[in-house]
Amino acid sequence: MRQNIISAIVDLNEPDEALRPLTSNRPVGTLPFAGRYRLIDFPLSAISNAGIRDVAMFLPKSGRSVQDHIRSGNSWNLDTITGGIFTFPYVAEKDYSDPVNRKRYYDDYLTFLRKSDSRYTIVIGAGNVENINIEEVLQFHVDGNNPITVLYKRQDPKTITPDEAALNISEAGDVTAILKAKEVTPDAVNHMLPMNMGVYLMRTSLFIELMQNASEQDTYASLQQILSEAVEVYNANAYEYTGFYSKIDTVKRYFDANMAMLDEANYQALLFSQRQIFTKNKNEIPTFFAKSSIVNTTLLGTGSHIEGRVDNSVIFRSVKIDRGAEVANSVIMQNCKIGPGSHVKYAILDKGVVIGAGLKIEGTPEQPIIFAKGASVLHEADIDKGVQR
Amino acid sequence: MLAMILAGGQGSRLGKLTKSTAKPAVPFGGRYRIIDFALSNCFNSGVNTVGVVTQYQPLELNAHIQNGASWGLDEKNAGVTVLQPFASREGEKWFEGTAHAIYQNMDYIDLYSPKYVLILSGDHIYKMDYEAMFNYHKAKKASLTVGVLPVSMAEAPRFGIMNTDETERIIEFEEKPKQPKSNLASMGIYIFNWPTLKKYLIDSYATDMKMEDFGKDVIPAYLAHNEPTYAYAFHGYWKDVGTIQSLWQANMEFLEPNNELNIGDKEWRVYSRNDALPPMYITKSARVNNAMVVDGCYVAGDIEHSILSQNVKVGAGSVIRDSMIMPNAVIGKNVTIDHAIVGERAIIGDGANVVGTEDDIAVVGYQEVLGKAVDKG
Numbered sequence: 001m002r003q004n005i006i007s008a009i010v011d012l013n014e015p016d017e018a019l020r021p022l023t024s025n026r027p028v029g030t031l032p033f034a035g036r037y038r039l040i041d042f043p044l045s046a047i048s049n050a051g052i053r054d055v056a057m058f059l060p061k062s063g064r065s066v067q068d069h070i071r072s073g074n075s076w077n078l079d080t081i082t083g084g085i086f087t088f089p090y091v092a093e094k095d096y097s098d099p100v101n102r103k104r105y106y107d108d109y110l111t112f113l114r115k116s117d118s119r120y121t122i123v124i125g126a127g128n129v130e131n132i133n134i135e136e137v138l139q140f141h142v143d144g145n146n147p148i149t150v151l152y153k154r155q156d157p158k159t160i161t162p163d164e165a166a167l168n169i170s171e172a173g174d175v176t177a178i179l180k181a182k183e184v185t186p187d188a189v190n191h192m193l194p195m196n197m198g199v200y201l202m203r204t205s206l207f208i209e210l211m212q213n214a215s216e217q218d219t220y221a222s223l224q225q226i227l228s229e230a231v232e233v234y235n236a237n238a239y240e241y242t243g244f245y246s247k248i249d250t251v252k253r254y255f256d257a258n259m260a261m262l263d264e265a266n267y268q269a270l271l272f273s274q275r276q277i278f279t280k281n282k283n284e285i286p287t288f289f290a291k292s293s294i295v296n297t298t299l300l301g302t303g304s305h306i307e308g309r310v311d312n313s314v315i316f317r318s319v320k321i322d323r324g325a326e327v328a329n330s331v332i333m334q335n336c337k338i339g340p341g342s343h344v345k346y347a348i349l350d351k352g353v354v355i356g357a358g359l360k361i362e363g364t365p366e367q368p369i370i371f372a373k374g375a376s377v378l379h380e381a382d383i384d385k386g387v388q389r
Numbered sequence: 390m391l392a393m394i395l396a397g398g399q400g401s402r403l404g405k406l407t408k409s410t411a412k413p414a415v416p417f418g419g420r421y422r423i424i425d426f427a428l429s430n431c432f433n434s435g436v437n438t439v440g441v442v443t444q445y446q447p448l449e450l451n452a453h454i455q456n457g458a459s460w461g462l463d464e465k466n467a468g469v470t471v472l473q474p475f476a477s478r479e480g481e482k483w484f485e486g487t488a489h490a491i492y493q494n495m496d497y498i499d500l501y502s503p504k505y506v507l508i509l510s511g512d513h514i515y516k517m518d519y520e521a522m523f524n525y526h527k528a529k530k531a532s533l534t535v536g537v538l539p540v541s542m543a544e545a546p547r548f549g550i551m552n553t554d555e556t557e558r559i560i561e562f563e564e565k566p567k568q569p570k571s572n573l574a575s576m577g578i579y580i581f582n583w584p585t586l587k588k589y590l591i592d593s594y595a596t597d598m599k600m601e602d603f604g605k606d607v608i609p610a611y612l613a614h615n616e617p618t619y620a621y622a623f624h625g626y627w628k629d630v631g632t633i634q635s636l637w638q639a640n641m642e643f644l645e646p647n648n649e650l651n652i653g654d655k656e657w658r659v660y661s662r663n664d665a666l667p668p669m670y671i672t673k674s675a676r677v678n679n680a681m682v683v684d685g686c687y688v689a690g691d692i693e694h695s696i697l698s699q700n701v702k703v704g705a706g707s708v709i710r711d712s713m714i715m716p717n718a719v720i721g722k723n724v725t726i727d728h729a730i731v732g733e734r735a736i737i738g739d740g741a742n743v744v745g746t747e748d749d750i751a752v753v754g755y756q757e758v759l760g761k762a763v764d765k766g
Contacts, residue, residue, distance in 0.1 A: 035668030036684065075665065264672070271667035278665045285652050286419035286681035286696070287669065295677055299668040302420070302683050314668075
């Protein structure tokens with residue numbers, strides 16, 4: 001795509017309470033996913049695949065893991081001589097009753113929007129697993145009647161909570177408001193709800209206008225609030241996204257999304273599509289499967305050493321699973337070690353967790369047991385370090 | 390010190406595998422290409438300026454090396470330069486041998502005015518600290534230091550052998566001696582004082598005594614002129630993978646846990662350029678034992694004592710045993726592959742057999758299609 005057609009805003013300040021302890025020291029956007037990715041790889045790859053070269057990234061409180069992952073942005077072709085990734089540091093002072101703080105909040109957006117000099121801007125979150133074709137969204141927007149386009153995914157009401165954001169779509173097909181799911185009537189035919197993906201596309205000039213208006217008010221409104229209100233004022237085009245989608249906002253959803261990648265159809269559709277998912281490259285050695293290993297229905301990153309048994313699991317880079325150890329239905333992150341004879345089932349082990357010998361760690365499909373980054377579980381008593389929520 | 394990696398060899402003894410690519414670009418060990426070892430050794434030894442001399446089928450090698458960033462060799466005023474033959478007013482600069490390749494690229498070397506130049510070969514599997522060899526070179530006040538590998542006396546007749554005195558100074562060089570006097574085999578690794586080597590080369594090309602090859606021409610001339618020439622012994626894993634048999638053998642050795650190469654050593658990493666591919670997927674029907682598998686692979690069959698490189702697909706009911714499969718190969722269902730090397734992007738149709746023996750490794754060439762086409766899924 002020619003430069004300056006479209007720029008992107010990625011805000012990494014997403015609610016993470018329901019994902020702790022996995023998000024105690026990282027934002028939702030840098031949660032490891034599917035054996036080798038971070039969630040932010042999905043929006044950045046969509047941006048890269050659409051040829052976008054101007055990206056504003058609003059860093060969360062724990063920005064270190066983001067900086068470490070993104071570096072120059074070259075993994076996503078975002079280190080060009082014009083444009084690139086512009087990072088905006090976390091603003092610790094969130095007292096927006098103070099007009100100085102309020103001004104700064106809007107100024108950051110306005111600075112980027114004016115500098116990018118692009119005709120359109122897309123706002124995209126970092127906490128979803130999705131593979132969006134932004135060029136197609138742009139074409140849909142250009143062909144549409146409304147000044148804003150909002151993306152949605154049809155979802156079964158049983159899989160969502162009543163307060164999640166859904167679109168109110170008129171008979172003419174326009175989005176007239178963003179409401180809570182419980183306020184929206186499911187589709188009469190298939191009983192699905194059009195759930196808001198939090199992805200908005202509009203002309204940059206309109207975006208500037210919205211932010212400028214907001215900055216002149218006496219009260220604070222967040223970006224998502226401003227966009228939601230704008231949809232009510234102007235109405236929006238409803239773009240239906242039909243690919244794999246998972247909003248990662250609870251431990252259960254994080255766990256289920258990882259497990260969903262073990263379904264071959266999802267794995268192929270999301271990760272082997274024409275629109276490649278890029279991520280930071282690491283120089284790991286090949287994964288070694290010992291003579292004693294038994295591995296089935298499992299995704300693995302490189303650099304691992306497997307001597308034990310692994311079923312229905314997602315194993316990240318450089319994991320060591322000793323002889324006689326059994327891992328099932330679990331997410332095992334980078335640099336974990338599982339000692340000889342230990343059994344791990346329905347668990348999420350964050351980076352660098354060490355499980356000693358002969359231990360039994362077991363959660364449930366509804367409440368997988370979580371061990372926080374670097375936890376050392378060498379004795380029976382240490383199993384209490386595990387969290388189920 | 391500047392390094393020159395000689396990567397121009399055709400590697401004709403690798404048969405089908407090097408029909409369309411240079412030997413240093415041949416995949417190794419699942420995640421690597423042969424030249425990664427020399428490039429990583431350079432970076433790990435603090436050699437930050439590297440010329441890679443290519444000539445034969447350089448496309449894949451160029452695509453692999455790019456700007457050298459994958460090996461940390463993209464510093465300002467240094468880095469990797471891929472050198473290809475070019476035409477100049479003196480005529481075309483194709484090279485006839487190892488020393489001739491350096492002669493043809495003197496202008497490149499002189500850009501950096503180095504005092505020393507390290508000459509390497511791009512087709513060996515080994516991890517070596519060139520800095521230690523460089524310190525030896527300076528301590529010995531040598532004009533030339535030759536990297537040598539102590540081999541068994543039985544093997545010595547296959548190599549170029551350096552005979553040394555008690556100070557490790559080389560007094561004689563014998564190419565493949567029937568009756569070897571020493572077991573120090575030349576590794577094709579040299580450190581030269583650049584101004585001296587340059588003078589020898591220029592003088593030789595001004596006459597009929599053209600120095601084309603380091604072993605045949607340069608070393609004998611250095612010895613004849615009493616240039617201080619020393620042998621630096623390297624101890625560790627070193628493998629010339631110049632034949633199908635040795636390439637297969639080296640891959641099988643690479644599979645051995647605790648092999649001498651110790652690829653997992655974080656203090657001496659071997660880097661490579663890799664695409665961002667999805668994690669490997671091992672299906673319900675797969676059995677993977679004694680094997681190495683990397684990203685992008687999809688495995689539904691049995692893998693026994695074998696290496697799968699990036700993005701290899703293996704269908705259900707297939708058995709791969711004692712083999713090395715190169716990147717992007719697609720293997721259908723109910724295929725048997727035994728004692729074989731399968732080239733990049735080869736397609737093995739359902740039910741096909743590729744069976745070799747330990748003494749006669751079966752080879753499927755790059756992009757070769759066997760049997761009926763399979764769904765590349």
